[in-house]
Amino acid sequence: MCRIIILLSVISASLIGCKNNTSPFSQFDNANTPQILGNGSLSLDSVQWNNVYVARTRELYFTKMGKSASIIHKMDYKDGGFKNLEKIAFPEDSPHSDIYVTNDGDTMLFSSLMQEHENDTISDWNIWKSIRKNGVWQTPTPFFNQNLEGNQFYPWLTQSGNIYFAITPHSSDNSDLYVSEYKNGEYGTPKNLPAHINSKNIEGDAFVAPDESYIIFASFEREQNLGKSDLFISFNENGNWTSPVWLGKEINSEGYDGSPFVTEDGKYLIFTSSRGSTDKNTFFNHYIVKFNPEIYRAESKTLANYLAQIGNTPSQLDLGNISTTGIEYGGSLSLKTHEIVFTRAADDFSSRNMMLSRFKDGQFSVPQELKIGGMMYKGASDVQLSNDGEYLYFKMRGHVLNDSLRKDGNIWRSKRNGDSWKKAELLPEIINSKFDEYYPMPTNSGNLYFSRELPDTNYDIYVSKFSNGKYQEAERLPDYINTELLESDAYVSPDESYIIFVRMYAEGDLGISDLYISFNEDGIWGHPINMRSINSKGVDGSPFMTSDGNYLIFTSTRDSENPENFDGHLDIYAVKFNKEDWR
Structure with a gap:
């Protein structure tokens, strides 16, 4: 009898363990078209963006517009859904946005208008860093030791230590993608990505694979586009980025599509989209779709794809x-x-x-x-x-x-x-x-x-x-x-x-x-x-x-x-x- 009770206890514990370890995205294994993620909890037809899911801590980070400024939030995945909406306690007198979190869940990068030092007289966006200790995110510090020109947005770290981000020059609405390479313990001068990625229009929101094998980014008004901003993918071939491939009408919409994030297991693409909203009432939701970047690789190498980037200007x-x-x-x-x-x-x-x-x-x-x-x-x-x-x-x-x-x-x-x-x-x-x-x-x-x-x-x-x-x-x-x-x-x-x-x-x-x-x-x-x-x-x-x-x-x-x-x-x-x- 004791053996039966023990056996039942082990089975019960195993079932509970399996339930707790179930991927929050397994229900989307057959999602070949984008589906709303966290409908009614995470996605609320509101003004919010960014996507970072930390598998180890089962947390999803994003940015949500407050009454006067953007605020970084997180939700926990529990009992089959996203719950416990929580503001990250960074200084409330400045807007914060564009989060990156390491896979261990203990380091966060983000963009903010916070003053970098007491003598900082230029109000611009810079990249900041915060470390989590004992479950609490610590006071942020500037990520770079040197001052960089322009506004910096959407930081993304890779396994090599290289950091990718967008720069918008002062007095400009344009934005391009850059990389600062990490060598000998220091970050070098940011280098802009090639012209076939950085067009004369806006590029931003870059997700970069941990091994830098590919990059997914948002771009406005390129020749291939369906909406206001669309998602594109480019591959790193022997240190050179290929011409971007448009992710097509299967993923993009007639609205704003951005904030791409590929889950740590490489199976799903999460992004934000304004699809279903109007210009007078623009709102965003989080979407998820089954994803395999390799289906775009061959096309990215073709001359036809290169020429497809050429527009009417x-x-x-x-x-x-x-x-x-x-x-x-x-x-x-x-x-x-x-x-x-x-x-x-x-x-x-x-x-x-x-x-x-x-x-x-x-x-x-x-x-x-x-x-x-x-x-x-x-x-x-x-x-x-x-x-x-x-x-x-x-x-x-x-x-x-x-x-x-x-x-x-x-x-x-x-x-x-x-x-x-x-x-x-x-x-x-x-x-x-x-x-x-x-x-x-x-x-x-x-x-x-x-x-x-x-x-x-x-x-x-x-x-x-x-x-x-x-x-x-x-x-x-x-x-x-x-x-x-x-x-x-x-x-x-x-x-x-x-x-x-x-x-x-x-x-x-x-x-x-x-x-x-x-x-x-x-x-x-x-x-x-x-x-x-x-x-x-x-x-x-x-x-x-x-x-x-x-x-x-x-x-x-x-x-x-x-x-x-x-x-x-x-x-x-x-x-x-x-x-x-x-x-």
Whole structure:
């Protein structure tokens, strides 16, 4: 009898233990769409945000708006629900927000407007730290030993000690993501994450995996978006962050989606959302969904995903790598071979080099000088890839066989040989006169468009038609395309249905040089239209369209300090494009 009583006691204790150890999220094992978490207890259609669940202590921390300031709260998971709403006893005269708590539940980081020291005269948000002793959170102290510029929000620590957070400069509404690396017991100067993560819009609310293998963040008004702010994920591939992948309409909503948090077991994504509320009455609830970051990894490495980040406002292409503080122009991107070729020049154009970068594992490689037939041609420029990626066209002065005195610019062509290029060939004299020819543009028919400079006609656009296996005498395009002004840099679509080119110094134009578009109707080019919504007050030129017709790549001085006066700064830009918007 005693044995039976003992056995029943053990079984009963085991059942109680299992009940107490049940994951608070196990009921969401099949939640493939976001479900409200803690409906009626945690989620109350109120103004609250942030999510940190500490599995060890079974506590969920979040921020809730009080009467005059934001206040950090926590709730305990007990008896199958979230209970015991409790304010964290930090100074009440300042707002506090954006919590991070270590897995052991004993260290908290957060953002606050508290004064850092007695002589602190700047009211800004900084990162603070509190240690829990004997169950009580201690008086917070500044996290960084040094003062940082701007407002710091949403701190997130990783296993390495690195801390990620957002910085909003003073007198700015914009926000970008940064990391301060922990080395030799000290935190280094914050480094901003790459431009494909930090857009020209707001980025914040970054959850970073403990091993820094991925980051989930909120961003406003990106090209891919469903609401006011959406969630994105980026992966760390060999120390480089991939282009973010939009978490899609399955997770995002038409409202504000933010404060992402992945549970310690990696099974669930918790976030806050204003879905179901209105602009006049905006409220937030906490949501949870079954989550596997790996389903987004392959997409994050694709060129298609990289290009999907490009929006309706021109932005520098791969800032810091392809577009630098110097001169880059004439980008030609092959969607077939995943290569971009362009020209990089000295500040005074005294030297020019053709460059090539390959897109791999979610990013463009560091550009390298092009080798053609094993040689690097100094001074070559205006490089273009054919639509199938099999030929490379470019302009180069000199190098004409048996004519060392000839220094005019001529058009050359090289054929692909695997990952390299064969020896270049000079195109025939019917294209290359003894004047300057440049900016070649091949089409599917074999026709070649290019620019030519003549003493009496300035710069004009020509076409040499390809018939019976030969190039024909070059023809000048109509006078309403080639005026008495400078026209050049012609991109022609592979099917020759439209042309985008540059015109300089036209009265009434927006900048020094503007982009124009003309459509080919039944073999006749239409009168060109100024692409005013894309042009700037500076130099705009070197247009190129991706072969799917979705993205325009071009060159501009628009982000120079004085774009109307060339200062040795020229960048490659990209913008989403639909030719039918101009027809």
